[in-house]
Amino acid sequence: MTVSRTKPVRVALLGCGTVGSEVARLLHEQADDLAARVGAPVELAGIAVRRPNRHRDVPADLLTTDVDGLVTDDGVDVVVEVIGGIEPTRTLLLKALSAGRSVVTANKALLAECGAELFAAADASGADLYFEAAVAGAIPLLRPLRESLAGDRITRVMGIVNGTTNYILSAMDATGAAYGETLDEATRLGYAEADPTADVDGYDAASKAAILASLAFHTRVTSADVHREGIAGITAADVAAARALGRTVKLLAICERVTENGEESVSVRVHPAMIPRSHPLAGVGGAFNAVFVEAEAAGQLMFYGQGAGGAPTASAVLGDLVAVARNRVVGGRGPRESAYADLPVRPMGEARTRYHVSLDVADRPGVLAQVAAVFAEHDVSIAAVRQEGRSADASLVIVTHTAPDAALRSTVDKIAGLPIVREVVSVMRVEGAEP
């Protein structure tokens, strides 16, 4: 194998946890391959960590606690950031980009919150800012959205982008167990973190939705723009109600282009929803991720793979690293951020959704008429009704057609207050084509 004698591309690695140590390992093990693909050797200039004595698997002389010094070191060409969090990472990356270092990051929260200033810093100095690993781990998704579909009009991105919640929901579906005990089990097995908030409350998925929507619609969408509902409120009754309808519950990130009265806008949201068991996303189990993309010319596309973990995330980081290193060697630059479309983000109340509502009602004539009247009053049309008598009680299951989310929400609130309604057993949005 011929490796050109070009000046090496020198990499500062910030962080050496699960992902960072895999990046370091692969950089070492695949050095010859990477050099051939980049056109120059790719070398680690240093690894910034908090406690050097905790990292015995990487060469000690590379470790440093002086992260500021490493980022601004003149010998560094590329900064790979796998520390996570907003600060001090934001300040470090702004410093690196301003100094002309290319940056590869897996930091979805930072990008979704402070993406605009990072992109501005990259543009000002002409540096690359790549972040394939920030969404859906090893699945090549951002590059296809940003480049392969650059000649098409993306209309919808819908996917499972958080492995922890998908593991929990898959397990609840399989066992019928309650949310609390399933979360405990997931924590015990290492599928959920000790503090699972970022995952179960949907923050992680919302960051990813913001990044996906920004790329898909050439519009700046931040995490604050994303309507976010987590899975902590999902009950065994919800999961059972879904099952009874031939559906299953998934936490979905949904990014839609909406055209109404000739005006375009985008809707970006993260919430649990029932999808048909026949839907390709229904079969995505455990910690896997999968994302559907719909574009006008391309039609439906699906991307599937491991959404997290050290090695899969490191694969995405290294793919970006090869790209930015190659750009360094040939003197080019990757595609810049593109936010030219600048579409408005619709409030959740205006998103068009479908609802499933499952009620315990008094078993007497006229109940359906009363309930149906409330739907009609809110201009919500009913797609299907199932009524079942059970001694004094009866259950009433309703699935609506699409309507503005606010109208659906008000309908459910009003129905919950009807004297004939003993209990609202389950309310959940419905996605995917009718079964």
Add this chain to the structure above:
Amino acid sequence: MTVSRTKPVRVALLGCGTVGSEVARLLHEQADDLAARVGAPVELAGIAVRRPNRHRDVPADLLTTDVDGLVTDDGVDVVVEVIGGIEPTRTLLLKALSAGRSVVTANKALLAECGAELFAAADASGADLYFEAAVAGAIPLLRPLRESLAGDRITRVMGIVNGTTNYILSAMDATGAAYGETLDEATRLGYAEADPTADVDGYDAASKAAILASLAFHTRVTSADVHREGIAGITAADVAAARALGRTVKLLAICERVTENGEESVSVRVHPAMIPRSHPLAGVGGAFNAVFVEAEAAGQLMFYGQGAGGAPTASAVLGDLVAVARNRVVGGRGPRESAYADLPVRPMGEARTRYHVSLDVADRPGVLAQVAAVFAEHDVSIAAVRQEGRSADASLVIVTHTAPDAALRSTVDKIAGLPIVREVVSVMRVEGAEP
């Protein structure tokens, strides 16, 4: 929307059939979006066709029969080729690349046969040569292989890459009908061409396999290197035998990295195989394409979408066009061909495969012993046997463990000659994990 006042990127379109007319339509309809994404307007300089009077849907002043003149026109920056075939396309593209024009092509046959000289011409002049549309239509697959996974080691690519044969096999599976009548029906419905040879004999899939293997393994693989078997020999009995085993028959393109005795090589082949009905590829029906990619760090990935058709293919062409046009505007260049690994291609006889064999045998004691002895003699180990008596005859179904294809082939030949074997009902390779 602000469109920069940069000099336009001028495009010569060669061919204006199903794909070409979609490319022309999208270039016109999405002109503003494309200009914003590229950083300069993208304009059609001309469309080369044979019979201008047949193309009423594109502006007449763009049409020309002088394809040579168009390709070498000084005002042309990018050549988009959707004519297909080897000559005169090869000569035209070599001329365009040598003159420094970037080329976007959907021509799998040309790339698989003459890729090396096209890449050499592109390298010599510093032009871009992009070809996402050549494999799996709209599915972003080549860019992920070439760029997203550039930091990983791809070990296997396996997929359904030909829609016509997938339509025919799906229909045979659904109806139990014979190959001939299913092909006739596919032709009538427009899923198969009047001369279906390129599809049903596996030439189209073999070209795509060569392109996939080249990118995945950084090795030059041509269509001549690909072992190719089509679907014309698939019988209703084969499909029924697969069904009885909980499997279905698909035409697969398989590219594998093989390490034996410390030496690496690649195996590239196209042939029908039985896969478990639970395998994700088993559910890919009709004219859809899907490709599994396995890489050491990333693990398993799947890409799914429409593999053919005017609009989907045009989406891939335009994605490439945006990329090469952007490279023109910023003065950079996309990743070059990478064939540094230069791994040897194994002959098919040395590929490790599994076989399913279904026999009609005399129903008397000792039959299995005789048949099993032939397997043992060839060092082929048997994974499963099913024997069923039926009056004077009996059926014997055998699935093997993996063995060199040549050993499996010899075993079957010898078994066919045994006096106790009345008929070899079905022989087919088996792929996918054991059910």
